[in-house]
Amino acid sequence: MKTFSKADFATSLQVVWAKARPVLEAIAINRSLNYVTGEFINQLADSVENIANSRDQKSDSVVIEEVVTIAKRLASVFSDVLEGKKVYVLDGMHGGILFNNFFPGMAAPNREWAGYKDFPEGYEEFDWPEFAFNKVEDALAVARSSGGKISLQIGMSTFDALAGYYPTFIKTVKDAWAEGYIELVDGAYADTYDLLLGAEANVRNYCLGMVTAEKLFGHRPVILARQEIGWHPQLPQFLKQMGYAGVVLRTRFPNIVPSFPYGMMHWRGLDGVNIPCLPATEGIPTGDYIGGIFYNQVLRDIITAKKTPENFIVLTNLEDLISPIEGRQEFFLTAARGHTAGFLCTYSEFFALAGSPTKEQYISRDQFYVNWECQPGGERWKRAFLYNLIKPTEYALLVLEKMATLNFLIQSKTNSEELDNHQYLWKTFLQATTHNIFS
Structure with a gap:
């Protein structure tokens, strides 16, 4: 370390x-x-x-x-x-997607560099795993030395894919989470484009994510925070049932989520269930930038955010974990102990300190901006391959569920093989619908 x-x-x-x-x-x-x-x-x-x-x-x-x-x-x-307004800085790292190498013979030649012929395919950060590990471990080291906190928003399917190849990294994350230096947020199995999925798929995505988190880390995320897409009106309903404590309704891209005239609210779901929510506040900087400039702007943003309607200011940062973040180490070593830029805490720590919101807001599906075309992109063969895997997997799920229902009616029980196949197909479907395949 x-x-x-x-x-x-x-x-x-x-x-x-x-x-x-x-x-x-x-x-x-x-x-x-x-x-x-x-x-x-x-x-x-x-x-x-x-x-x-x-x-x-x-x-x-x-x-x-x-x-x-x-x-x-x-x-x-x-x-x-700021006239006594408290400042909270919620810093985090976003990691890209790994998915099962469903057909190893079709894999790109560069997969063998990792030392494993069938190493999982993927996008962005973790398709060079050692480089990504170093970035996470460096952030963990500066958090340990300063008392600041770092959050990780990484799909559980990525951790699931890594576990068989890099158990030491999984243990590093598990130990740091248990010690309180980092926190895993989001918790979904795959980083999907949820507006395109059905209601059951959205629930399954988080159910499988929770099961995977429990298996690998011994506990599960309790805050939903995402760098990009994946927002829909169904979230409050099942997140509350799964024990989530809050949602951070912010992204680093404009117009993905709506903004509101208040700094905290209860997000009301389709069935009337509320969950505490930190939204983007109209006219107030959130800190979510592209290009690793968060710490170049943070002190200016704190002053600008003084006009927030709440008695606290919250700046959030979920940058790609392999991207250079200018000033992160320096601010952690200096400002985390002295609280120069506010309290560098985890998302769950903030929600525990913020208290219960007084405002309530329903958000319709139309308020979430769909800005990516629903067609396979042309970056590499894997996009088209995964896109074309979606429909067969859906058919297989429907057939399996019908057969399992008939079998249950005849035998009054469900066999373990059916359950394993069912889970495998759902994992396959969710990995195939990762947002990276859409251009």
């Missing part, structure tokens, strides 16, 4: 200060706070420089304490500007 020295902490402070100084100068120009003057800013700048220049003559603990002291002074300024 990667460790961090006093030099890392001192350098991190310099990076954070470089991003904080322009914000403080704007506060001084606008006279938002009487004590934030040019002299005040210069004194802080001198302190940051002194820590960097004298670090070699001091112990690690002394340097870290000095860094945290400056971080807390910055946090005090932001707290005064």
Whole structure:
């Protein structure tokens, strides 16, 4: 596990200060706070420089304490500007999809580089597993060293596919989750385009996800947060029944989900069931950017978000885990201890602290924007292959369910082979409908 020295902490402070100084100068120009003057800013700048220049003559603990002291002074300024509104930063990593190699003979030649002829196919992050593992483990190391928290939004089918090849990585995630350094969110089996699926498929997606999470990690996610698509009015109904504590109705792409004039609400489902929901608030930055710029913007966004109708500000980030996130390590090492940019906590910790919303909102299907065409994309053969796997799998499911019903009527029982086949077909269908196959 990667460790961090006093030099890392001192350098991190310099990076954070470089991003904080322009914000403080704007506060001084606008006279938002009487004590934030040019002299005040210069004194802080001198302190940051002194820590960097004298670090070699001091112990690690002394340097870290000095860094945290400056971080807390910055946090005090932001707290005064925000008039006491609390700030929560929910940082996370999104991982792409692996799926079973249904026909190994058709696999792309590069699958053998991993050392396994039949290694699962996939998109984006985890089709180079070791690189993705390093990214997750580096984020975990900085979380352990700083006290900040990281969330992972990765389809359970990906973990399921990895478990047979990389059990050490699964154990790393399991242990870190148990220790509270990371949290798995979403919990769906596959990262599907849910607006195109039927009601039963949407429920099965989360049922299979919960079973897989219990099998691999010993417990299950309790917060739904997603980077992209997958939203529909049915969610509150079955998420509440499955024990979910909240939903984060935000994405990093515009117009995928609606925004609302309040910062927290109860999302009312089709059957009237409510679940606590953190939506995108009209006119308020959420922090969800493309391109790894979250920490370049976070301090400015905190000031802009002051006008939120709630007594707290929540900035969220679910960036692709292989993408470089400029400033994440520096903000964690500096700001997590001093709460400069707010509390770097998990999604479930935020919902526990936020309390029960007072607003209630129903969201119709038409309010979720369908922006991808329902046809196979042309990136590689696997898109067309999976797309053409959907219909046969649906037929097989219907036939199996009819046969199982007849068998039950005759024998008054269901055999284990039928159940195994049923689960296999549902997993196949859900993996075949992963959103990556749509252009």
